[in-house]
Amino acid sequence: LRRSENLASMTTMAAGVAHEIKNPLAAMDIHLQLLRKAFVRNTSLTVSDAERYLDVLEEEIARLNTIVVDFLFAVRPLDSRLRLGQIRGTVSEVCAFAKVELAAHKIVLREEIASYLPRINFDDHLVKQALLNLIKNAMAAMEGGGTLIVSVRQDGNELSVSVTDSGVGMDEQTISKLFEPYFTTKASGTGLGLTMVYKIMKEHGGDVTVTSKKGEGTVFTLHFPVPESEYIALEEGGQREATYET
Ligand code: ADP
Ligand code: MG
Secondary structure, eight states, X not given: OXXXXXXXXXXXXXXXXXHHHHHHHHHHHHHHHHHHXXXXXXXXXOHHHHHHHHXXXXXXXXXHHXXXXXXXXXXXXXXXXXXXXXXXXXXXXXXXXXXXXXXXTTEEEEEEEOSSOOOXXXXXXXXXXXXXXXXXXHHHHOTTOEEEXXXXXXXXXXXEEEEEEOSOOXXXXXXXXXXXXXXXXXXXXXXXXXHHHHHHHHHTTOEEEEEEETTTEEEEEEEEEOOHHHHHHHHSGXXXXXXXXX
């Protein structure tokens, strides 16, 4: 199932790349034609004109290179190492790391981490990467400052990590395109951040969901499956401490 899912997203990615590559290629084509015309007519091709054409060619080549490098990064199989443990520390570390930059943007960070959490199978590095992507997006959505809540709790047989912002929010149309590779509304966005988050959560046998309201804010939630052994231990209320690891 996972392989077919990868293949499907690979097809979407390839279509995205093909689309992205078209614009730089068209620009290069036009400027090469302009150069050729100037040569053929053997008229005065000024140095500054020639330089302008060459600059465009160079810029577009650089853009093509970025597209290819980003693509390779996004489709590369994730080298995940899932280990059973407490996610609490991982989440706190990301928050501590982001705190300074959030404060500089007049964003108040609130951590709401449940005191008892089951252990889950996760890759520390990948979860940090996913959370940072969500926090960066939240920060971009709160230009004039706001509140960012990072919460961790158990929801039945799932462990949920939510990132809630009080930012610009999104309309239905934007929400439906969020996880598509290369979908971005930012001038210098890659549109690959949430694609990566999606991929990371699939790698964990989990999922990512979103709720948002235009003008009010957005909640992204990472859902991790709780291993059956941990789930059972938690149900036997008295033994909760047994699953708590510092
Ligand atoms: P990028 O950040 O490069 O644009 P992403 O995949 O991270 O790419 O996000 C895609 C788009 O989803 C963003 O351009 C933005 O329009 C929208 N988005 C993501 N997170 C949020 C958020 N927290 N609030 C509002 N819009 C968001
Ligand atoms: Mg992003």
